Amino acid sequence: MASSHAQSQPMHALSIKNLSKTYSNGVVALNGIDLDVEDGDFFALLGPNGAGKTTVIGILTSLINRTSGEITVFGHNLSVEREVVKNCIGVVPQELNLNQWDNVFNCVLHCAGFYGIPRKEAKVRTQQCLEELQLWDRRTETARNLSGGMKRRLMIARALVHKPRLLILDEPTAGVDIEIRRSMWDYLKHINEMGTTIILTTHYLEEAENLCRHVGIIDAGRIVENDHMSAVLRKLHQEMFVLSLKEPLSDQRKLKGFNYKELNETEIEVQVFHDQDLNTLFDALSEAGISVLSMRNKRNRLEELFMRLVERREQEHIQKVIHPEINV
Amino acid sequence: MQQFVALKTIARKEVVRILRIWMQTIVPPVITMSLYFIIFGNLIGRRVGEMGGFEYMQFMAPGLIMMSVITNSYGNVVSSFFAAKFQRHLEEMLVAPVSNSVIIIGHMAGGVARGLTVGAVVTVVALFFTEVNVQHPLIAFSILFLTSMVFSLGGMINAIFATKFDDISIIPSFVLGPLTYLGGVFYTTALLPDFWAKLSALNPILYMVNGFRYGVIGVSDIDIVTAYTIIIIFLLLGFATCSFLLSRGIGIRE
Numbered sequence: 390m391a392s393s394h395a396q397s398q399p400m401h402a403l404s405i406k407n408l409s410k411t412y413s414n415g416v417v418a419l420n421g422i423d424l425d426v427e428d429g430d431f432f433a434l435l436g437p438n439g440a441g442k443t444t445v446i447g448i449l450t451s452l453i454n455r456t457s458g459e460i461t462v463f464g465h466n467l468s469v470e471r472e473v474v475k476n477c478i479g480v481v482p483q484e485l486n487l488n489q490w491d492n493v494f495n496c497v498l499h500c501a502g503f504y505g506i507p508r509k510e511a512k513v514r515t516q517q518c519l520e521e522l523q524l525w526d527r528r529t530e531t532a533r534n535l536s537g538g539m540k541r542r543l544m545i546a547r548a549l550v551h552k553p554r555l556l557i558l559d560e561p562t563a564g565v566d567i568e569i570r571r572s573m574w575d576y577l578k579h580i581n582e583m584g585t586t587i588i589l590t591t592h593y594l595e596e597a598e599n600l601c602r603h604v605g606i607i608d609a610g611r612i613v614e615n616d617h618m619s620a621v622l623r624k625l626h627q628e629m630f631v632l633s634l635k636e637p638l639s640d641q642r643k644l645k646g647f648n649y650k651e652l653n654e655t656e657i658e659v660q661v662f663h664d665q666d667l668n669t670l671f672d673a674l675s676e677a678g679i680s681v682l683s684m685r686n687k688r689n690r691l692e693e694l695f696m697r698l699v700e701r702r703e704q705e706h707i708q709k710v711i712h713p714e715i716n717v
Numbered sequence: 718m719q720q721f722v723a724l725k726t727i728a729r730k731e732v733v734r735i736l737r738i739w740m741q742t743i744v745p746p747v748i749t750m751s752l753y754f755i756i757f758g759n760l761i762g763r764r765v766g767e768m769g770g771f772e773y774m775q776f777m778a779p780g781l782i783m784m785s786v787i788t789n790s791y792g793n794v795v796s797s798f799f800a801a802k803f804q805r806h807l808e809e810m811l812v813a814p815v816s817n818s819v820i821i822i823g824h825m826a827g828g829v830a831r832g833l834t835v836g837a838v839v840t841v842v843a844l845f846f847t848e849v850n851v852q853h854p855l856i857a858f859s860i861l862f863l864t865s866m867v868f869s870l871g872g873m874i875n876a877i878f879a880t881k882f883d884d885i886s887i888i889p890s891f892v893l894g895p896l897t898y899l900g901g902v903f904y905t906t907a908l909l910p911d912f913w914a915k916l917s918a919l920n921p922i923l924y925m926v927n928g929f930r931y932g933v934i935g936v937s938d939i940d941i942v943t944a945y946t947i948i949i950i951f952l953l954l955g956f957a958t959c960s961f962l963l964s965r966g967i968g969i970r971e
Contacts, residue, residue: 486805502726503813505719
């Protein structure tokens with residue numbers, strides 16, 4: 390994690406050292422990754438499809454055997470204290486893995502039983518989890534009759550019933566409508582504030598930027614970025630803003646000092662470098678007599694950075710494959 | 718304590734599943750066995766006369782009870798475990814601190830519950846056709862119980878290796894069925910020519926059927942101690958195999 394935190398030596402919720410995984414078909418999914426997640430953190434693990442995110446989670450949750458490497462969770466070594474580690478972790482997998490024929494209540498209740506929670510207490514906890522995730526009214530329905538969003542929430546309830554210290558969410562909001570997604574964000578923020586460490590993988594980078602304090606970007610089995618969210622975002626040297634104008638831009642009214650292009654009559658796209666501030670942009674707009682109705686980022690900032698990192702790696706790969714001397 | 722709660726949870730889940738789909742788990746085997754009693758016992762059996770010194774129906778009843786226990790114990794675990802694997806909700810158990818032994822015993826409990834339930838109902842059906850005076854109740858029950866455990870483990874091994882639904886019907890159709898029919902359910906090996914009688918001795922189900930028959934009507938082609946020994950060996954082998962497969966993650970982990 391960030392070097393600035395090294396001095397205080399915070400308790401690591403998760404520490405991964407030199408983790409590698411080569412599948413039986415020869416595919417190298419993880420190539421010696423190191424990753425630390427602090428206790429109480431909300432950590433985003435990002436990467437394109439096939440980057441190795443789900444493999445990391447599979448290894449953490451004992452669903453995938455690792456080839457080499459060490460994993461400790463709250464100081465407990467996965468190889469030595471597997472049961473203790475399992476008790477610390479709750480997981481919401483990417484793919485639905487509910488027993489479709491169980492009712493909602495039993496889906497959670499059975500899971501509590503697997504963690505050794507006595508039935509009486511398990512029933513109380515099940516009710517709490519279902520109420521918190523607004524599923525208590527649906528408790529007698531079979532899981533297969535729930536909507537996609539409800540199934541996702543049920544999986545979260547199931548992952549939380551044993552009160553894990555570390556919650557791993559593998560694309561929990563995939564295919565969920567915006568309203569439910571935002572209510573899930575609120576709930577995740579709440580449980581993180583209550584002390585649960587959360588590791589989140591998502592393809593919605595807006596989600597990661599809104600929720601997470603630290604981010605790790607994994608690509609082709611390697612960690613290519615791992616830092617505080619704000620530090621990562623600072624690495625963007627420029628941002629693109631789209632401005633909606635009150636009136637069409639005329640030849641007489643030009644924006645000075647900024648690169649921009651006209652998207653249509655009343656929209657322009659402006660490039661702002663990090664050594665330029667937005668006040669300068671607004672001054673330039675006022676000087677040119679341009680009235681702005683609204684302003685937005687062209688692309689989510691994290692998405693921008695993510696795309697650059699991934700594109701850079703692809704270019705390096707092409708460079709190696711085609712010819713080292715040909716510039717792509 | 719944690720493992721005990723987990724074991725109770727798996728066992729309860731399995732039993733609830735059996736009861737929830739009782740039209741698939743309990744009724745069909747009872748109908749099949751009733752037809753066996755009517756056709757082989759009542760209609761054909763009258764012409765067969767005595768077998769091993771007993772009325773054919775009396776001789777056949779323990780075999781049919783054992784056959785239903787074997788197929789249902791096996792069928793319950795193979796379908797339940799494979800469905801859990803296929804729908805991926807087996808992962809619930811794999812990510813939780815449930816030991817492999819608990820996973821095995823929990824599913825075995827489900828197989829035994831279904832096997833013995835169907836066996837009990839088939840026994841009631843048999844009472845409509847013949848007298849069932851159990852000569853050695855403890856032996857009869859223990860053989861039935863142990864056999865049910867053996868085939869529950871067999872079902873689990875099948876489910877672990879299965880990758881598609883076809884795979885869970887191949888063993889029952891091409892291995893389990895023939896071995897059961899040739900395991901002395903309908904006849905005594907005394908009727909077989911020497912070569913076939915010796916070949917039958919390689920069939921483990923022969924020991925189970927005859928052990929149970931000894932418990933019920935007091936006659937057997939096999940020494941009862943040999944029957945217990947064979948069953949216990951298969952039980953230990955089955956458990957060890959399941960433990961090995963789960964610990965290596967074969968068929969369930971990458």
